[in-house]
């Protein structure tokens with residue numbers, strides 16, 4: 001007997017391009033969507049009532065460092081330089097494998113709670129192989145879909161395990177040929193490159209080569225740092241002949257239109273993380289310029305050490321910032337804008353179907369299409385901040401928050417229901433208390449988050 005779930009009577013946004021919202025049921029069988037239509041009969045199904053609710057694909061976060069959950073909010077008033085010194089250089093060196101487990105387990109639960117069903121996890125705190133194993137276990141225990149992008153970067157730990165890139169590559173190969181060999185699993189493998197400005201293009205070229213040899217998607221931070229004269233990671237990679245459709249470029253604020261065109265022409269995707277970019281002085285979010293050239297936006301929460309893991313506000317911030325920038329061009333010529341753009345729909349696509357496609361998962365998830373895997377969310381339309389739903393897209397993009405997410409399903413498995421995560425709440429708190437207590441003391445013993453004198457940076 002197949003395992004069936006019927007999501008009944010909601011307003012369904014399939015997010016197939018050009019499709020209008022419709023009142024329909026969604027039938028899921030053994031983890032796959034089998035039908036989206038009104039009045040489906042499924043006598044033996046587990047029924048999720050979705051009356052007065054919006055049903056859509058689970059959201060896709062294309063850039064997040066999930067391990068940082070225990071550091072929530074520490075960088076709230078800080079610059080990018082402060083963040084790098086404190087979180088990347090100091091806190092990361094204190095993380096034990098068990099802290100990676102807690103960061104990933106609780107961070108992924110936070111994502112699920114907010115209606116995110118897939119995360120590109122830019123995991124750049126891989127101090128030992130056990131750190132990677134623990135992060136993976138945390139992700140798997142949470143039940144979310146993820147591209148685990150193994151960081152090949154070095155972390156300034158006192159006891160170095162990986163002293164050469166060759167050792168990191170050997171570890172990556174072992175993971176790829178062992179635990180992460182399947183490209184059809186819930187958790188698949190990717191590679192996070194070292195920061196080009198720190199590691200140099202020579203090392204990064206080697207990292208790209210091994211990623212491609214292993215057939216893995218690649219992600220990197222790029223063009224987010226201001227120098228007196230422009231320095232471009234896109235330019236470095238282009239000169240080295242490394243651009244390609246397997247790259248997810250993150251931030252990209254300082255990228256020229258010519259470089260954006262090169263990224264677009266070579267099939268690359270871009271992840272915009274508006275909150276960190278605007279706070280930390282990276283420049284204006286780039287997604288609007290990328291869209292103007294024919295590209296598609298995707299979004300990420302980036303660092304929970306700064307902002308929340310709820311993608312709704314990121315999408316809203318990105319949309320209204322881009323509108324402000326466009327409006328400014330009209331205002332500069334003392335003219336009130338006649339049209340407002342981009343559309344709310346373009347940004348909801350950014351959080352769903354575009355994200356899935358950017359991660360190479362477009363044939364499996366991203367739309368509610370029969371045959372795809374059942375990653376979907378049910379968002380309450382009867383909450384005080386949602387009623388009445390005059391327009392389902394604007395309700396989601398401009399009004400919804402994580403608390404409105406009633407049900408979350410990943411590959412047919414329900415992980416949040418009736419507004420509550422199904423994971424054990426007491427265990428969550430106990431895990432956090434133990435790991436947070438250890439990290440707080442360990443960071444203090446290293447002189448605090450920003451030890452004095454501050455570590456030097458190349459810009």
Ligand SMILES: [Zn+2]
Nearest residue numbers: 065122221302
């Ligand atoms: Zn990042």
